[in-house]
Amino acid sequence: MPVAVLTILKLCLVGVIYLFLARVVRAVWVEIRTERVGVTGPTGSTESAAAPAVAPVGRRAARKAAKVEKANARPTLKIVEPPGQLGTTFRLDDEVTVGRAPGCAVSIDDTFASQIHARVFQRDNQWFVEDLGSTNGTWVNRKRVHGPMKFLPGDRLQVGNTVLELQQ
Amino acid sequence: MTATVPRRRTEAGLLVMAVGITVGAYLLVSLGRTATLPGNIRPFVLVIAGLLFSAHMATRMFAKNADAGLLPLAGVLNGIGYVMIVRLNPVLANRQAAWTAVGIVAYIGTLVVVRQANRLERLRYTFALVGLALLLLPLVPGVGLNINGSRIWAHFGPVSFQPGELAKLALAIFFASYLVERRELLAGTTGRVLGRLRLPEIRHVGPIAAAWVVSLVVMVAERDLGSSLLFFTLFVVMLWVATGRGLYIFVGSLMFVVGSFLAWRSFDHVQRRVRIWLHPWPEATGAAFQIVQSLYAFGSGGVAGTGLALGSPTRIPYAATDFIFAAIGEELGLAGTCAVLAAFLLMVGAGLRIARQAPRPFDQLLAAGLNTIVGIQTFIIVGGVTRLVPLTGVTLPFVSYGGSSLVINYVLIALLVRISHDSNPATIAARKEQ
Numbered sequence: 001m002p003v004a005v006l007t008i009l010k011l012c013l014v015g016v017i018y019l020f021l022a023r024v025v026r027a028v029w030v031e032i033r034t035e036r037v038g039v040t041g042p043t044g045s046t047e048s049a050a051a052p053a054v055a056p057v058g059r060r061a062a063r064k065a066a067k068v069e070k071a072n073a074r075p076t077l078k079i080v081e082p083p084g085q086l087g088t089t090f091r092l093d094d095e096v097t098v099g100r101a102p103g104c105a106v107s108i109d110d111t112f113a114s115q116i117h118a119r120v121f122q123r124d125n126q127w128f129v130e131d132l133g134s135t136n137g138t139w140v141n142r143k144r145v146h147g148p149m150k151f152l153p154g155d156r157l158q159v160g161n162t163v164l165e166l167q168q
Numbered sequence: 169m170t171a172t173v174p175r176r177r178t179e180a181g182l183l184v185m186a187v188g189i190t191v192g193a194y195l196l197v198s199l200g201r202t203a204t205l206p207g208n209i210r211p212f213v214l215v216i217a218g219l220l221f222s223a224h225m226a227t228r229m230f231a232k233n234a235d236a237g238l239l240p241l242a243g244v245l246n247g248i249g250y251v252m253i254v255r256l257n258p259v260l261a262n263r264q265a266a267w268t269a270v271g272i273v274a275y276i277g278t279l280v281v282v283r284q285a286n287r288l289e290r291l292r293y294t295f296a297l298v299g300l301a302l303l304l305l306p307l308v309p310g311v312g313l314n315i316n317g318s319r320i321w322a323h324f325g326p327v328s329f330q331p332g333e334l335a336k337l338a339l340a341i342f343f344a345s346y347l348v349e350r351r352e353l354l355a356g357t358t359g360r361v362l363g364r365l366r367l368p369e370i371r372h373v374g375p376i377a378a379a380w381v382v383s384l385v386v387m388v389a390e391r392d393l394g395s396s397l398l399f400f401t402l403f404v405v406m407l408w409v410a411t412g413r414g415l416y417i418f419v420g421s422l423m424f425v426v427g428s429f430l431a432w433r434s435f436d437h438v439q440r441r442v443r444i445w446l447h448p449w450p451e452a453t454g455a456a457f458q459i460v461q462s463l464y465a466f467g468s469g470g471v472a473g474t475g476l477a478l479g480s481p482t483r484i485p486y487a488a489t490d491f492i493f494a495a496i497g498e499e500l501g502l503a504g505t506c507a508v509l510a511a512f513l514l515m516v517g518a519g520l521r522i523a524r525q526a527p528r529p530f531d532q533l534l535a536a537g538l539n540t541i542v543g544i545q546t547f548i549i550v551g552g553v554t555r556l557v558p559l560t561g562v563t564l565p566f567v568s569y570g571g572s573s574l575v576i577n578y579v580l581i582a583l584l585v586r587i588s589h590d591s592n593p594a595t596i597a598a599r600k601e602q
Contacts, residue, residue: 017507
């Protein structure tokens with residue numbers, strides 16, 4: 001086989017490898033572009049730009065969770081602060097724990113929250129919050145929680161730097 | 169979401185290209201060597217396509233929302249590497265083919281067993297013990313074996329492997345879970361103030377010192393400079409990522425310089441490595457023979473390379489393992505080596521994207537750690553064979569001949585794929601819905 005043919009074939013091979021790499025880059029580029037369009041508008045603030053990956057998670061999850069909620073008529077806890085996790089929603093069972101531990105039903109990523117920070121539970125169709133000896137305290141509507149405290153829809157529960165709203 | 173996910177369609181397309189590239193390169197080797205097409209081309213295509221297809225189907229079933237680039241990139245690198253090994257040493261090539269099959273099985277197995285990456289977090293001390301034990305296993309008399317001056321092999325009857333390869337994975341998992349737990353302490357808001365720097369307390373610096381000591385032990389007792397460097401870098405980078413404090417990079421670099429200097433002062437083999445790195449030419453036929461042959465290989469390859477099977481990279485000792493990058497440099501030239509490096513760049517890039525998007529700190533750190541393993545290892549060996557840094561023998565991930573390394577790298581990719589799937593918004597939404 002003439003060397004010229006082999007050279008051409010070799011260049012073709014290397015060309016195909018680059019084509020392959022270009023297609024990988026293109027796949028990534030397409031994803032990044034759609035992510036950007038989905039998250040920050042033309043006036044995207046620095047905060048939303050800093051957490052582009054997190055916000056759509058919350059929004060999409062919240063939309064799905066909202067549907068489920070209507071079907072089951074269960075109240076939910078929805079994150080309203082910090083903005084990076086805005087909209088993340090947790091369904092409430094009869095009794096849930098709130099904290100940083102992955103085992104908590106309401107597991108939040110907040111370094112100021114304790115591992116098992118607080119407890120939200122239901123008695124006689126009434127919701128209560130109780131602090132579980134957390135380091136930084138638990139607050140409902142900016143009042144510190146000592147012992148079980150009534151928790152009504154619309155109330156805001158603060159755990160560490162995270163604020164969650166009870167929604168019926 | 170039960171229908172095909174776009175990412176999986178992209179992956180399928182890329183995998184078809186990966187098969188095409190591997191088969192094309194295989195044909196070219198045969199044409200270059202004997203000017204005939206190989207007789208076994210049909211089974212060859214079937215095996216390669218079958219392996220990648222099963223990995224693809226496993227990803228579809230167990231991690232359908234995962235990144236599309238990782239598996240095809242691994243496949244292409246593995247394919248190019250395999251073809252180079254066929255060209256360099258057909259006996260090793262048969263074994264590498266078997267190891268590739270084991271690697272794909274390990275990939276699938278990891279996806280099946282590890283259903284959520286953070287489940288590994290609870291096994292942290294198991295991984296720490298296993299990692300340390302594996303790292304030190306070659307030192308056990310009767311099990312460890314000296315090969316080529318390094319004591320990094322373990323033998324059990326007919327099976328021999330490099331436990332260090334598995335150790336780095338186990339330790340990355342341990343570091344990730346350990347640092348997630350301790351990162352607030354290690355970020356050092358409680359320490360004493362020294363001028364403008366707020367230093368973390370001694371007990372928080374303990375781990376970095378321990379990692380340093382262990383890596384020194386590995387270097388001294390096993391004479392394995394590459395693993396030692398990889399292990400220490402992995403820890404420092406993960407510490408930095410976990411705490412966001414540049415101080416750790418600074419302290420780590422300082423400890424690295426001190427450690428390297430001590431090693432250089434006290435060990436012949438380290439001195440020799442440095443000497444042939446700085447002045448290879450006086451010993452071109454002696455101690456520096458390998459590195460000089462490697463440089464000649466790159467030189468005679470030029471921009472476009474001599475063509476597959478048309479160069480003479482078999483002159484380099486250990487061309488199929490440590491020096492495979494030089495073999496690629498000779499036969500595919502600058503164009504080919506740049507493509508390989510770009511593939512690694514894209515792989516690490518994909519990994520960093522996965523780390524950035526993961527909502528759980530453990531997943532973030534583990535992804536960052538796994539990336540560091542691939543990236544640093546590539547840098548160490550590519551830098552070594554091109555004489556940018558002193559040569560330390562580690563494998564070029566997926567490309568070099570080496571069973572332990574190949575299988576572990578497939579497990580590593582599977583973990584990244586798993587984290588990528590877990591942190592995809594679509595997966596999180598689907599889990600919430602259940």
